[in-house]
């Protein structure tokens with residue numbers, strides 16, 4: 001008999017066929033994200049579940065006595081209650097590496113769009129406002145090339161951003177991380193910097209850290225005051241790495257020039273959020289990894305992790321905090 005699994009998000013035919021070869025599966029067929037009560041009901045009798053960002057809580061795990069693996073089709077896993085997963089011996093896997101280049105591209109899309117005011121000026125032209133009265137200064141942005149970038153969190157994706165910044169845009173790159181990364185300094189000529197110095201010197205501050213208790217509201221009122229008045233904040237990490245109230249104040253008072261945001265403290269972001277009313281903010285609906293190629297690769301990686309565990313194999317991408325459980329299932 002094949003092991004039972006549940007697929008809690010839409011998948012391609014190819015991934016579905018792959019899972020079907022190895023597992024007896026059921027899948028979420030509704031629109032949008034799966035409601036949590038449905039997920040809870042569906043995983044009561046399965047050994048594995050494939051999700052994207054669904055919160056994996058103690059309450060949910062309590063209801064799923066046969067569950068061995070939660071395979072997240074995402075690199076981050078701030079949605080996992082890691083302690084509960086340890087307690088219930090449930091492995092958690094994620095999809096690192098395959099999305100690095102795509103997310104780095106998006107960081108640059110946001111930088112360029114914010115610095116050169118692309119969405120704002122696109123609307124300007126389409127709304128017929130470009131006329132003989134338009135003064136060229138009205139359309140000015142700021143340069144990205146040769147500017148100083150400060151990256152907070154130089155991991156897998158941060159490294160790709162640094163490479164683009166150094167070799168593509170010839171920027172000076174400062175970085176902050178918990179420990180200096182000498183190998184990357186040598187490879188890319190990037191320079192370690194204390195957070196305060198990085199904020200004081202950077203024209204673009206790029207956030208690409210995981211959301212943890214330590215990084216929650218890493219950027220708050222004090223940090224915005226330390227940034228240059230002409231600086232732009234790019235957040236491709238998680239909304240809650242930024243204190244959004246403080247960001248709104250910093251933008252309203254002109255403490256910083258603008259922000260390019262792929263993520264928000266509350267997602268889906270409310271249309272009432274003041275950030276969405278600001279011309280100097282470029283806002284995206286959490287699309288860091290959302291290209292056809294990358295999402296296909298992430299889903300296949302997530303499917304492989306799922307199948308590996310429920311068929312007694314070794315999954316490639318167990319999150320580091322849960323690797324101690326590997327002996328139990330794999």
Ligand SMILES: NC(=O)C1=CN([C@@H]2O[C@H](COP(=O)(O)OP(=O)(O)OC[C@H]3O[C@@H](n4cnc5c(N)ncnc54)[C@H](O)[C@@H]3O)[C@@H](O)[C@H]2O)C=CC1
Pocket residue numbers: 075076077096097099103152153154155156157158176177178208209210211214215236237238262263286287288289
């Ligand atoms: N917007 C989007 O769609 C996406 C967002 N992300 C976000 O990007 C994050 C990073 O992804 P990866 O590069 O794959 O992770 P990673 O684990 O390879 O890198 C994270 C880096 O942040 C550093 N870090 C952790 N805490 C820190 C702190 N307090 N101060 C400074 N540095 C700290 C770590 O040492 C590590 O070098 C993910 O956790 C996720 O939240 C990732 C993919 C897509």
Ligand SMILES: O=C(O)C(=O)CO
Pocket residue numbers: 073074075076077099288289290
């Ligand atoms: O992988 C992640 O963490 C995302 O945010 C979506 O790709």
